[in-house]
Amino acid sequence: MRTPQRAAVGFHLAFAVLGVVFLAIFSWVFLKEYLTEWRTTQAQFDQLQRRVKDPHALSLAAPLGDIRQVWLPDVDRVDRCTTCHLGIDDPAFATAMEPYTTHPGTWLQTHAPDRFGCTICHGGQGEATDFRNAAHRPIPNWSDPMRPPELMEANCGTCHRERRPSQTFWLERGREVIANAGCIACHDVPGFALDDLRAPRLESVGYKVRPDWLRKWLADPKGYLLQARMPNFRLEAAEIEGLTAFLLAQRETAPLDSAGIDWSKADPDRGRTVFGEARCVTCHTIEGRGGTMGPELTTVGSKVGRDWLFGFIKDPAHDQPGTLMLRYRFTDEQIRDVVAYLTEELVDVETPKTPPEVRYVDPKLVESGRQTFVRHGCYSCHRFTGMMALGKIGPSLVGIGDRAIEPTDFKIEAVVPTRSNWLFLKLREPDRLADESRMPTYGFSETDAAAAVVALLSIRRADLPASRVTDQPRLARYEPQGAFGALVARYRCLSCHQVRGWGGELSTVPFDRIGSQLQHSYLVSYLQLPSAVRVSLEERMPQFHMTREEAETLADYFADVFVDDSLGGDIQLDAEAARRGEQLFQTLGCRGCHIVGRTGGYVGPDLSDSGRRLKPGWIEAWLSEPGKWKPGTLQPNYGLKPEEARALTAYLMTLSTDRSGRKP
């Protein structure tokens, strides 16, 4: 019988060993806690800050050995990054090693850490207190890792919702790509509105285009026009036939009557002259040169019919009510000559001169074309009557920046399965990620697609409190009425100019205070015959062939309404001031950028005519503080004293010669 005294040695040995092992493991628990990464990091920092001279008082006063955090309840974030990044807001640590370095740049001055924390901009898991779990690099089960600087711009965009946030190259570009591509037509994209869309109405397209051109266009829009907004829908041949039939059957509004035109008398050379004077290349490209507001005209003769083109130039709004193209005051002969020039010279040499006479009357083909039209969502951009009630065919992009992407969403295995890669591939090759995708191929360049991805990633699910969001103010529609309004509507001033932000961006001259900037008589003569004010620009105001009465109506309205009273007032312009101004003009080297007389630089406007063109109140205000009137202008701010600005104004008002050196 065993007694306790003779208990087996085996037991005692087992106890001893297990006891020691248990103590070792139990002490491991304590070691693991008191030797965690953040504690050792803080200990090293403590040593470092004794070596750094004159550290910020705050970092010495804050006790080490504690976890530090920034708690932002309004965005439900806790950021414990400063537990290790101890010198982040202390300039004394600018040359220290990571993680103690100061934050680069001036970002912390505009985004104070105690209001923004860190993960709002950088991403990552703020709750963590060690390197790996903070998602400095991607980790499983955390969908918002820290991002490289390009993708960080998407985080900027979460709060900065304006179309062009400053200092963000990729985000700004991406938002522009999205606006131009017209994603809003098929998807709900927060921050973009249907007003941004520009696609022609198709209700009367049957009168407009040649069938062979239409087929080629539907097969590959960019084959005709490199800057085409319309993407490639990867249509099959049967679909193209059906769509062609459907579109050619759309003949709602006949073009303006050109029956009385004698085409035999048309003169393409005169047409070319009229074309040049009208400065059509401001908006249209021909053989690579010109603007992009309107379609390219290099082969327009092979695209449209002659009669339609006549009617269109005569009154663009007849066929396309929302068009940006203005209505010149041409005579019918002038239009005839222009049309002859366009249709005879600007043709695609490979297409036959006369279009094939094909009539599309097969109703089944038209119906199948209609179904194709609906199936691919063409009505979303082209706003077809009778289809207005149909919804958007693409999924909503609300919260796309947070959408979880499973690895199974990728059909291609050799790609890192992140959300940004999925979006990138989707934009570049929509048919590659899904078996059947109606999303067309846009042919984005790599950088455009990458920028669009950044912009899309800024669209998050969670709603931010209003105090955190910045946005541009909504633009009020500007649609003037009356005689002025009719002229503005006819000549489409707002296609290029802006009033209170509403309008086109081709011109750098908004109307808001133009009556205080330009003299009335100058405006009247300029509107009838625009001249080159800025020598180096390619875009020029077209010659509208408007009547004198029309020019005076416009100039009167400008002078009465578009004024800024702060720019008025009489200014004493005596010869003494003008002399001083001339001296200043020399001293400051203004001729380096401006032409006066015969010589000068090409950067700014020609000042030779200032005395007849500009108003003195404006000149003085502009010279005193150019950045106030036009942010980003190349006109420098010299910090002129008021009498210096006045002297320069006086001098400029004495300049009334045109470039030929003649005085009036």
Add this chain to the structure above:
Amino acid sequence: MTRRLGYAGAIGLGFAALVATATGCRPGTVASQADPLMQVFDKQAREEGLSRLETDGKRLFAHYCVTCHGETGEGDGQNAFNLDPKPPDFRVSLKLHQPAYWRQIIEAGSLAVGRSPLCPPWGRALASGDVDALVAYVGVLSRPASEKPASVEPASTTPASPAAPTVSATSARM
């Protein structure tokens, strides 16, 4: 006895199978996957070889300075023809002075340092961060052609080298 052994053996085998399956079940090492989006950014960064500050400076330079100084700072901008004296060639002129001098010209104008008035003062138009960026980019332009990142050279003169300095690229990524 053998029956018991049999049963014990069966249980043991089952347990071993469980352990084997559990340990065999690890995420397979994936063959190196491509990251197409980051490749686009990396290509930009590699081609440019510029830090973020320098890239900001490059955009500012393109907006404010290229008209006179030219894209590479050699003084061949489209307006340079009209200037007298012409803008200097940065590859030569910048090394004669410190960056603080360049900064002074940018902020106060060339007139303020006793030269021609043709380079106007930008100090009131630019934030100090913007001036830092410009100074950084101007520093890039001051290097001789062999040291410059490929993107700075105009396309016609130097083909973009794929072996752009990787050291500056990796430091630039931070």
Add this chain to the structure above:
Amino acid sequence: MSVLTAVGERGLATWRAVRRSIFRVGWPRTDKDRAAAMISSVVLHVHPAKVQRHSLRASYTLGLGLISFYLFGVLIVTGVVLMLYYTPHPPDAYRSMKDLQFVVTFGLVLRNMHRWAAHAMVFVVFLHMCRVFFTGGYKGPRQFNWVVGVGLLLLTLGLSFTGYLLPWDQLAFWAITVGSNIAGYAPWLGAEVKYLLLGGNVIGAGALLRFYVLHCIILPLLAIMLVAVHFYRVRKDGLSAPPLPEPPPVEEMVAGRFPPSTRSYGLMALTDRPAQPVVEAEPDDEVLAWPHLLYRELLLLLVVLVVLHAVALLFNAPLEEIADPTRTPNPAKAPWYFLGLQELVSYSAFVGGVLVPTLMVLVLVLIPYLDPAPRGVGVWFAPERSWANRVFAALASVTILVTLVGMFFRGPNWAWVWPWTQ
């Protein structure tokens, strides 16, 4: 000097008096004291003063019941500490898990221990059940104890299941979705049970709070009560069923009386028995609980603690993203102990969700009454019970097999995958 010794003696005497008031029997040095220490201490008197030698053999019981009790203790201790930091309301629940992981001192180790102890307990309880079956420990007089044990098994599963939801991450949310759906498959009762469990029709804040209360109050209380009954029966029926070489002689089988060799001494038995000196009737193979049983129990406790600590320090309990009711992982898997059921459900909802679980519980509960013959008790895989052993072993193997299939061999859309290709 004498003042000092006087004070010292007075102090010592006081100290001894205080000690004796707490520990009635001091550190035992004689066999009588050892026996007395066992039965006079509230903590220790769950043990008898003497135990049979066979029940000390590790290869007999494998200590599985004791291990599961230790795990339960660890779970209670770690669980109470975790309760100090946990908030049972989404999404604070998830945030408190992150806080435990990163901020709370020892938080990570605590949580890991709790989770691994929970998983281990389910497994050990299962093994304990198998051991009891294979050694015939459910035969008379232990039939009801077996039923109580089945109740404890169900409570263990319930505790693990309710605790599974508390982290409120994707793993938790969807596992409980699957589990409660399986519970809902039963006709008539299923929907009611599911509604009762979740406190509604969806898994939301109400379900979380309900699971929290179940997990921390209701089920532990029930478990403690059943554990008390279970221990009491174990204590009264003799610690573990000893081998019965042959049935006891008929003359000793009196109505209401149990074979003496299976029982420890109780007051009433002494009066009922034929007049024999207790000492002479003592079986040969009984030893004092102190130190033999206690030593072994302590050793086992150390082993369990060492293994638990090691596992908790080396392996982290999983925590996925916060629960998102709009995003279902593919595949969504129930907790591992229900994966066998989920596998069967994938063939037939009725079979897997209703038939098999009901039959399993019913059969388990009825086992001691289906096979009451006292044969083959006390040895592993006794040949007299080979048929029963084979059937049980087959069922247990099938259970383990389907669970393994559900764990490792099922991928997206519940399609078959080979685990090494994942």
